[in-house]
Amino acid sequence: MLFTKTSLEGSFLIQAERIEDNRGYFSTTFAVPDFEAHGLSTRVLQTSTSFNKTQGTVRGMHLQLAPYAETKLVRCIVGAILDVLVDLRPGSATFGKWEGFELSAQNMNMLYIPEGFAHGYQTLTDNAEVAYMLGQVYSPAHARGLRHDEPAVGIKWPLEVTVISKRDAELPGLEELTKELATSLSRV
DSSP: OEEEEOSSTTOEEEEOOEEEETTEEEEOOOOHHHHHHTTOOOOOOEEEEEEEOSTTBEEEEEEEOTTSOOOEEEEEEESEEEEEEEEOOTTOTTTTOEEEEEEETTTOEEEEEOTTEEEEEEESSSSEEEEEEESSOOOGGGEEEOOTTOTTTOOOOSSOOOBOOHHHHTOOOHHHHHHHHHHHHHHO
16 A cells, blocks of 8 residues: 555545456555554544445535544545545644545545544545445544535535535534534543
């Protein structure tokens, strides 16, 4: 695997290397020693998959509060997505900044997202399937999110948003979420 730091500290674009022969290919997508060598969490408490029928679907921008804050390793296993992360770590030099990466079954890229980041994606194809490895279990009481179209962040989705859940469409903006994050950190 090839690990490339993104512009948002602590996150990595990870490229799986293919070993090909006449049968097809073999690829390692997770190895504890490789992740530890880059200072990344290797804790996996949950794996999840999402299937998205329609191109242009947006899921996100999601995160969880402590003590259920998550690291995520995200990979698109069917179709293609633009995977987006937003730095929401108080005091971070890149707070409120976003970055996006195309993940697809063809390119086999993965995105490592540390705690303190909101995460979401837009499907670039119909029938896109996304696999997640999570460092924490899902806790509805700790689930939070950021509007996908928050002007202060300015995510540039490549396609018109054709499908989004009511819950995701009603997520708060950056200012409101920042106040809640500051309040939750003061209780930790």
